[in-house]
Amino acid sequence: MCLRYVLVFILLSAASRVGDCSAKYAPDFIHPCNNTEPACLIKATQDAIPQFCKGLPHLGVPPLDPFVIDELPIQLPGIKVTFYEGKATGLRKCQVINVEAYLEKNVFILEVRCNITIKGKYTAVGRLLLFPINGEGDSKIKIADFIHPCNNTEPACLIKATQDAIPQFCKGLPHLGVPPLDPFVIDELPIQLPGIKVTFYEGKATGLRKCQVINVEAYLEKNVFILEVRCNITIKGKYTAVGRLLLFPINGEGDSKIKIVNSIIKLNINTKYFKDAEGRDHFGIKNYKYTFDYGERIVYTINNLFKGNPELSNTVLQFLNENWRIVTEEFGQPVVDFALNVTVSTAKKFFDAVPYDELLNVPIPKY
Ligand SMILES: *[C@@H]1O[C@H](CO)[C@@H](O)[C@H](O)[C@H]1NC(C)=O
Numbered sequence: 252m253c254l255r256y257v258l259v260f261i262l263l264s265a266a267s268r269v270g271d272c273s274a275k276y277a278p279d280f281i282h283p284c285n286n287t288e289p290a291c292l293i294k295a296t297q298d299a300i301p302q303f304c305k306g307l308p309h310l311g312v313p314p315l316d317p318f319v320i321d322e323l324p325i326q327l328p329g330i331k332v333t334f335y336e337g338k339a340t341g342l343r344k345c346q347v348i349n350v351e352a353y354l355e356k357n358v359f360i361l362e363v364r365c366n367i368t369i370k371g372k373y374t375a376v377g378r379l380l381l382f383p384i385n386g387e388g389d390s391k392i393k394i395a396d397f398i399h400p401c402n403n404t405e406p407a408c409l410i411k412a413t414q415d416a417i418p419q420f421c422k423g424l425p426h427l428g429v430p431p432l433d434p435f436v437i438d439e440l441p442i443q444l445p446g447i448k449v450t451f452y453e454g455k456a457t458g459l460r461k462c463q464v465i466n467v468e469a470y471l472e473k474n475v476f477i478l479e480v481r482c483n484i485t486i487k488g489k490y491t492a493v494g495r496l497l498l499f500p501i502n503g504e505g506d507s508k509i510k511i512v513n514s515i516i517k518l519n520i521n522t523k524y525f526k527d528a529e530g531r532d533h534f535g536i537k538n539y540k541y542t543f544d545y546g547e548r549i550v551y552t553i554n555n556l557f558k559g560n561p562e563l564s565n566t567v568l569q570f571l572n573e574n575w576r577i578v579t580e581e582f583g584q585p586v587v588d589f590a591l592n593v594t595v596s597t598a599k600k601f602f603d604a605v606p607y608d609e610l611l612n613v614p615i616p617k618y
């Protein structure tokens with residue numbers, strides 16, 4: 252019922268927008284009526300709906316079918332529901348039942364019958380009394396439905412659950428304040444190395460969502476969580492480099508791409524537990540250590556290392572690639588520190604948002 256009014260509102264407001272346009276710009280799918288007989292108005296409106304719902308970008312009318320709902324927060328008493336990644340479809344097939352226009356009175360009546368489908372995801376945070384009659388307690392609403400919680404801490408189950416969760420986690424969960432990790436945007440990353448200052452900017456790292464989970468161990472009582480993954484990561488962006496690289500004075504500026512194949516990242520996290528404002532338990536991250544094995548191969552594609560000297564640039568680039576392991580060990584550390592810092596702080600945000608009992612179906616130790 253409510254939707255019908257929303258729809259009428261949308262159509263009316265949009266129609267008035269189209270109405271403002273001078274005849275010259277009126278879209279050609281509108282067949283203007285020569286009178287205000289409902290029969291003609293109904294037909295003209297019905298004819299116009301499919302095209303109109305598609306959107307008229309040149310007139311600033313966005314599509315209504317599908318109608319994308321990026322994020323729609325709804326504050327209800329005691330609960331905040333956020334509807335996101337949503338799509339409403341069906342408007343283009345609405346049946347026009349009645350149209351009346353009273354031009355002198357500035358009245359326009361539109362009645363339509365529609366089947367509308369709204370699909371999307373939602374989160375709900377707060378308390379919702381589902382069964383007020385028998386006074387039963389709060390309903391638990393899942394915040395992260397892509398997590399399949401394990402019923403024990405066997406690595407086999409933890410590995411699978413982690414692997415299943417990675418793609419969605421890497422995509423980001425904007426409604427939970429968790430930013431995307433793949434692609435991960437690097438606005439600017441200055442790297443100070445002995446003798447050379449490199450600034451990497453307008454960059455993008457991709458590949459994390461395809462990381463393979465090799466091992467996960469959770470020792471709940473001891474507050475230890477171990478995660479081992481194998482990843483292919485590509486980092487692309489612009490750079491400037493000033494100083495000396497190995498033996499050569501360098502003053503480069505251009506595009507760069509670094510491809511890391513089968514690197515192994517092992518994270519050893521000290522966890523903690525805490526309660527949120529609602530009294531629900533959460534995982535927390537106290538601190539972490541990591542090891543990073545650069546893997547099988549790193550391929551550098553860097554142009555213009557020496558401004559105006561493509562030959563020397565190519566020679567040095569070739570040298571970098573032939574000695575990729577030594578080279579990477581020299582300058583890789585700050586980059587990897589940065590990457591893991593971002594990953595762990597993203598995981599923190601995730602744990603802040605998603606309660607313990609949605610992550611693991613094992614009683615939480617006393618804390
Ligand atoms: C309005 O009148 C014009 C000219 O007589 C005619 O071509 C057109 O088809 C009419 N429009 C409608 C919707 O009947």
Ligand SMILES: *[C@@H]1O[C@H](CO)[C@@H](O)[C@H](O)[C@H]1NC(C)=O
Nearest residue numbers: 344345346363364365366367
């Ligand atoms: C809505 O769906 C029902 C059942 O599928 C169908 O009978 C009806 O004609 C549809 N109405 C519209 C306006 O498309």
Ligand SMILES: *[C@@H]1O[C@H](CO)[C@@H](O)[C@H](O)[C@H]1NC(C)=O
Nearest residue numbers: 399400401402403408412612
């Ligand atoms: C945990 O147990 C529940 C209930 O028995 C079951 O539905 C669920 O699939 C189990 N989870 C896993 C990851 O095995």
Ligand SMILES: *[C@@H]1O[C@H](CO)[C@@H](O)[C@H](O)[C@H]1NC(C)=O
Nearest residue numbers: 461462463481482483512513
């Ligand atoms: C990384 O890429 C290599 C070569 O393309 C491929 O053999 C390997 O399976 C990939 N590893 C992962 C973790 O995706």
Ligand SMILES: *[C@@H]1O[C@H](CO)[C@@H](O)[C@H](O)[C@H]1NC(C)=O
Nearest residue numbers: 585587588589590592593596
């Ligand atoms: C990691 O983050 C912490 C806290 O935000 C910060 O103090 C530290 O400098 C960061 N390290 C790197 C390498 O970015």
